[in-house]
Every structure is written in C-alpha cells, then in structure tokens.
Amino acid sequence: MSSIGYGQDQQTPADAGQPRDGGVEQPRTAPVDPARIVTRFEASLEFDRLVEEENFEAAAAVGDRLLSLTREEFGAISPETADAHIVVAGVQAGNGDREGAEQNYLLAIDIYSEIDGAFSENLIRPMLGLGDSYHDEGQFLNAVAAYNEARTVNRRVFGLLDDGQISILDRMTRTYLAMNEYEQADAQQRAALAIIERRHEPYAEETLNAIYKYARWLRDRRRYTQERDQYARAIRVIRAHFGENGTEMVKPLRETGNSFRKQGAAVSQGINGLNTALELLEAQEQPERRALAEVLRDIGDWETAFSRMGADGAAYRRAWQHLDNVEGGDELRNDWFGGIEYVLNEPLSLRGLSSALDAEQGFVLAKFDLDEAGRTANVAILESHPPGLKDEAVARHVRQSRFRPHMSDGAIVLRRNLALRVIFRYAPSAIDGEENE
Structure with missing residues (x-):
C-alpha cells in the first residue's frame, strides 16, 4: 500500500509503526530497574541499549537516573550534565513527553550559557532540539524563535557564510510551511542557496547541488517555470566551464525533462532534454551505469505519461539491465519498479x-x-x-x-x-x- 497527502506537508508510509526485519518483532531484554543502577557508567550503558532497542519509555526512566548520577559526579553546572540533559530530552521527545523534553533542553541551554557565555557553539544543539520539540507540539512561533537563536549563535561562532546554517534554514522552512507561510519558507531556501553561492565558485559541485536543491523545492511548490530557470542557470554555467559534452550536463537536462512531465506538459523540450542526457552518457568510453539507468527510467516515465498508443516499455527494460552492474542494483530495482510511482x-x-x-x-x-x-x-x-x-x-x-x-x-x-x-x-x-x- 502507498500513501499520498493533500493539504499537508508529509506523506504517511503505509507501513508506519510496523516492526522491522520482515515484520518480526526483535526480542527485547528486560529493562534494569533504574533504582538498582549505582554508577553513571552503568546508567549510560543501559540507556544506550534501550534507545538502540527503541524502548523509549524504559529509556526515559533510566534517563532520569542517568541525570541524577551525572549531577552527583560532575555537578549541576557542567558540560557532562548539560549533555545528559540533551540526550534525555531527545528520548523524551521521541516518547511524546514534549514538556519534559523542553525542560531538559532549556536546562542544557542555561548550563552552557553559564559556562561558556551567550554565544557558545555548544548552545546550537539544544536550541535545535528545543525548536524541533516546539515544532512537533505545534508551537510554531516558538520553534522559529529557537531556530533563529541557533542560527544567530552559528553565525557568531563560525561566520556569516558557514554552511552549518543550511540545516537550520531547512528546519525553519519546514516550520513556516506548517504555518502556511509560503513566502517565508521560500526566503529560507533562497538564503541557503545564497550562502553556498557566496562560498563557492559558480561551477563548483557544491554550488550546482545547491541550485538543484532549490529547483526541487520549487518543483514541490509546483513552480515549474521557476524550477526550470534554475536548471537553465546550471546549464549555462556548465557549458561555460566544462563544455557542451561533459556529463555534468546530464542532471540539469534530465531534471528539465522531469519538470515538464511533473507539470503534465508534453512539450518537445522535455523529451529532447532526456534524450540529449542519454546521448551524452552513451558517448562516454565507460558510461556510468546507474546514471544511464536513471535516464532510461525517466524516458520510460515520459513515454508512459504521454504515449497515446501505450508505451512499449523498452526504456524500462534497458534501465533494468543496466542495474546488473550497479552496486545495490536489486534494491534500486525494487525501489523503482516495485511500488506505486506516479x-x-x-x-x-x-x-x-x-x-x-x-x-x-x-x-x-x-x-x-x-x-x-x-x-x-x-x-x-x-x-x-x-x-x-x-x-x-x-x-x-x-x-x-x-x-x-x-x-x-x-x-x-x-x-x-x-x-x-x-x-x-x-x-x-x-x-x-x-x-x-
């Protein structure tokens, strides 16, 4: 079974909440009574074991004991105690105890602020955890405030162009989307792109990947013309630096074709881009098999989407064959051809x-x-x-x-x-x- 969502930001997998490993529940060792744990080392080992087994309820109880023993050993105001608050908060958040998680994140922030001052890099982690907890609880304005504080610290510690901001901006994007603040969400993604563009040359892999990331963001918003403008930018840069026949051209050409298909526009520019990408790959002395398979899969998708007579499936069969020599090829075959894909x-x-x-x-x-x-x-x-x-x-x-x-x-x-x-x-x-x- 597959799922698709409308009017919400996340899809819900049909197997959510089901046991892993083919549906077989993994055996769990009975939790140790927290009162019987006498050292911080024991508490840490038991806590980590329960987290690994995803027994979060028991882990939260052991986490309280871990906090108590850490305070006894290192004192209430210490990096070790602050870190214990953070790891326990993460488990509490996963177990649905939002209030407990928020309290522990705030305590960690207070401790690090007292030890290191208001602009310690150690503050970033609990600030992000606090923001995530607020987001999951639906306190979106508080989440944005926490993320903004984390970004401010990041910029003060690492500089205005540190790419560690990207994950923070992505979190802010998610929260603004949940608030239906689409312009603000887009502003975060544009800010992330600008950071990479200022740090790297236009033709650098980092810059091109950032352009593609922003283009996919635009596609997800159904802003297809603007999405293709980003691919056109990439093509101009690649042509100027690498020439017409470099394999760097494959991705923007392929994604241009996919963009037209996603839009439902059966225009020649779309299939021409896919065919040109295939020609570039096939012209190489040692073509990259996975890239070939991806382009052939996308050509098959185009034919399936727009052929009035019904596609013959030849492109799909060629894609399948190319995966013979690709690491993880069987998993890719299952991912590509075993589910429900529009x-x-x-x-x-x-x-x-x-x-x-x-x-x-x-x-x-x-x-x-x-x-x-x-x-x-x-x-x-x-x-x-x-x-x-x-x-x-x-x-x-x-x-x-x-x-x-x-x-x-x-x-x-x-x-x-x-x-x-x-x-x-x-x-x-x-x-x-x-x-x-």
Missing part, C-alpha cells in the same frame, strides 16, 4: 479541502489494477473518512493518472489489487454541505 499525476479536485492548521484529516483508500502500460483498471473505493466526501474525486484521480508499471525479472508485469491511500485535510463546511464528488 508518472503523470492527475490533480485531485481541491473542492472541500482546507490548508488550515487545525483542519480535520480525512482519507480515501482506493484499490486498482495496474497494466503493463501504466494505466489503471478496476478502480474501487475500499474505505473513506468522511464517507463519500472525496470518493468520486479520488476514483477519478486514480483512473486518469498514470503510474510506472511494475517489473519482475526484467519483464513488465500486470499487478492486481494495489492499494493507495489519499490523505487530505477538509473544511467543516464540506460536511455540512454534504458535498460528494
């Missing part, structure tokens, strides 16, 4: 949906068959909440979208009874009006 996403009707932070969450669970051309059949709704609200809209969405076909042993195969959960947030008025589409 190649043409028919927009879901937004009627009745909401982007409000406090909007109710709903879902529709659809079942369908997927043929060798990536087209769906026998679409049926298995379950929905609220019942009937978006049933017809989701069924239409699944029927009209195109998906990457499944492959087994190098052959494209028919798949039956696939399940897709579409998650959304809806306005109360949609229920009051008995909307059904």
Whole structure:
C-alpha cells in the first residue's frame, strides 16, 4: 500500500509503526530497574541499549537516573550534565513527553550559557532540539524563535557564510510551511542557496547541488517555470566551464525533462532534454551505469505519461539491465519498479479541502489494477473518512493518472489489487454541505 497527502506537508508510509526485519518483532531484554543502577557508567550503558532497542519509555526512566548520577559526579553546572540533559530530552521527545523534553533542553541551554557565555557553539544543539520539540507540539512561533537563536549563535561562532546554517534554514522552512507561510519558507531556501553561492565558485559541485536543491523545492511548490530557470542557470554555467559534452550536463537536462512531465506538459523540450542526457552518457568510453539507468527510467516515465498508443516499455527494460552492474542494483530495482510511482499525476479536485492548521484529516483508500502500460483498471473505493466526501474525486484521480508499471525479472508485469491511500485535510463546511464528488 502507498500513501499520498493533500493539504499537508508529509506523506504517511503505509507501513508506519510496523516492526522491522520482515515484520518480526526483535526480542527485547528486560529493562534494569533504574533504582538498582549505582554508577553513571552503568546508567549510560543501559540507556544506550534501550534507545538502540527503541524502548523509549524504559529509556526515559533510566534517563532520569542517568541525570541524577551525572549531577552527583560532575555537578549541576557542567558540560557532562548539560549533555545528559540533551540526550534525555531527545528520548523524551521521541516518547511524546514534549514538556519534559523542553525542560531538559532549556536546562542544557542555561548550563552552557553559564559556562561558556551567550554565544557558545555548544548552545546550537539544544536550541535545535528545543525548536524541533516546539515544532512537533505545534508551537510554531516558538520553534522559529529557537531556530533563529541557533542560527544567530552559528553565525557568531563560525561566520556569516558557514554552511552549518543550511540545516537550520531547512528546519525553519519546514516550520513556516506548517504555518502556511509560503513566502517565508521560500526566503529560507533562497538564503541557503545564497550562502553556498557566496562560498563557492559558480561551477563548483557544491554550488550546482545547491541550485538543484532549490529547483526541487520549487518543483514541490509546483513552480515549474521557476524550477526550470534554475536548471537553465546550471546549464549555462556548465557549458561555460566544462563544455557542451561533459556529463555534468546530464542532471540539469534530465531534471528539465522531469519538470515538464511533473507539470503534465508534453512539450518537445522535455523529451529532447532526456534524450540529449542519454546521448551524452552513451558517448562516454565507460558510461556510468546507474546514471544511464536513471535516464532510461525517466524516458520510460515520459513515454508512459504521454504515449497515446501505450508505451512499449523498452526504456524500462534497458534501465533494468543496466542495474546488473550497479552496486545495490536489486534494491534500486525494487525501489523503482516495485511500488506505486506516479508518472503523470492527475490533480485531485481541491473542492472541500482546507490548508488550515487545525483542519480535520480525512482519507480515501482506493484499490486498482495496474497494466503493463501504466494505466489503471478496476478502480474501487475500499474505505473513506468522511464517507463519500472525496470518493468520486479520488476514483477519478486514480483512473486518469498514470503510474510506472511494475517489473519482475526484467519483464513488465500486470499487478492486481494495489492499494493507495489519499490523505487530505477538509473544511467543516464540506460536511455540512454534504458535498460528494
């Protein structure tokens, strides 16, 4: 089963919360009674073991003992005690004890401030943990404030162009998105790009990767024209520094094609970019097999998305073959051809949906068959909440979208009874009006 979300920022994997290793629960050793732990070393070992086993409830109890023993050994105002507060806070946050986590992060901040002053690099870690805790609790303004403080310290300690700010800016982006503050979110991503551009030459790998990262951000916001402007920038830089025929051109050409497909625009510039990327790779004396497979996969996606007669799957089969000589090739085959992957996403009707932070969450669970051309059949709704609200809209969405076909042993195969959960947030008025589409 796969999931896709509308009106929210994260998708929920269908197997979330399931045991790892093929569904088999790993055996757990019974936790030691915290009262019987007499040394900090023992407490640290038991705490780490419980965290590794993901037994966070028991780890939190041992964490209290670890804090007590650390204070006894090193004193309340010490780096060791501050670090203990941080690691215990992380477990508390993972166990849902937001209040306890926030208190321990704040205590760590107070300790490091007293030891090192207001601009110690040691403050960054607990400030980020505090921001993450606030974010997860829905206290978004407090989260932004904590992240801003962490960034201020980072800039004071490491300089205005330190790339350690990037992860902080990414956190701020996530929080602004949760607040539906899209302009502020975009400003953080532009700031991250500007830092890299000022630190490195335009043709440096770091700069090009930062451009691609920002371009993907724009794609996720469906700002496709601006996304392709970033790829065009990269192409100009690469052409000027590396020439027309360097493999550095492959990524922006390939992503330009994918951008047009994601937009649903079957224009020649898109497929031409993909074909040119393939030609550049095939012209190399020793082509990079994974890169070849990626381009061929994307060409197959284009054909599946836009072919009126139905794609023949030749590009997919060639991609599969190239993965023979790639490390982790079997895992890639499973990732690429074993799940549910849109190649043409028919927009879901937004009627009745909401982007409000406090909007109710709903879902529709659809079942369908997927043929060798990536087209769906026998679409049926298995379950929905609220019942009937978006049933017809989701069924239409699944029927009209195109998906990457499944492959087994190098052959494209028919798949039956696939399940897709579409998650959304809806306005109360949609229920009051008995909307059904």
